[in-house]
Amino acid sequence: MTGEKKAILLRPGFWFGVAFFITVVLSIIWATARLNDWLKDEQRLPVQKIMIAGQRHFIKDEDVARTVRKAQPGSFFELDVNKALAAVEAMPWVHKASVRKEWPSTLKVYLIEQVPVAHWNSDSLLNQQGNLFNGQMNEEQDQLPQLFGPGGSEQTALQGYRAMQQLLDNSQLKIEELQLSERFAWQIKLSNGIKLNIGREEFIDRVQRFVDVYPMLVKSDRAVDYVDLRYDTGLAVGWKQKSES
Known part of the structure; x- marks a missing residue:
């Protein structure tokens, strides 16, 4: 060690500077x-x-x-937006959502709600895209048709319902219940109680055949119980007993 270096180390100011530097570092930590x-x-x-x-x-x-507070109970800075979003989108009636923070302590949540269009197999609901979700509706809100079918046929059943309902709208008839069998045969029940046995093939043409003859059927003095449309041409009508009408 040279004399010059020794002199620097012996200076009080040097050690004061070292102590000050260490103090600053510790203070920052x-x-x-x-x-x-x-x-x-x-x-x-x-x-x-x-x-x-x-x-x-x-x-x-x-x-x-x-739901947000339960999923993310920490502070504003600790809150994980992605986890909060996942918790919100897992709620029964939420279709999609967005979540973002706003300084200094606000969380903004935007929701797109599920739009129910039908019941499915009595225990679920279908949205506009034909996807299943769970939810509860009160009697005043619930005017949805009942759709039944094998698992995985939700979108097929919904598309068929929409196509047939469009034809029936011209006669002011509403589908109350639709059943799609394992063999993909169609049966529907109208809100006026008439049941249509449509079968598997050309179901649109067969419903149109019913629409065409419906004005004549309602002119009868007997009430229609069911109409069997499973024929290449024509149809069969079952009449209610007078005590049922």
Whole structure:
């Protein structure tokens, strides 16, 4: 060690500078740790407000807020937007959602609600795309048709329902119940109680045949029970007993 280096080490200012530098580094480490603890402290910076937007008929705002807080109970900074989004989209009536943070303590949730178009096998609902979801409707809201069919045939049944209902609209008739068998044969029950046995083939043409003869059927003094359309041409009519009409 040269004399010049020894002189530098013996200077009081040198050691003061070293001590000051170490103090600054330790202070930064301490401050960083304290800041990290502060940011993680739920009581200091919680999610104070959850704003919910989007048209909602079946989803309650308080249920959404409860779901978010249960899935992500930490502070605003700790909240994982992707996990909150997954929790919201797992709710029965939510079709799609978006979740984003807004400084300093607000979470914004935008919802697209499921639009139910039919019941499926008495225990589920179908949306507009023919996808299954679970949900409950009260009697005032529930005017949906009942669709039945084998698993995996939801979209086929819904497409058939829509095509047949479009034909029946011209006669102000509504499908109340539709059944698609394992062999993909169609049966429907109308809101006026008439049952149509349509079969597997050319079901659109067969429903059109019924629509064509319906004005003559309603002129009869007897009430129609069922119409069997499983013929290449023509149809068979079953009449209700007078005590049933």
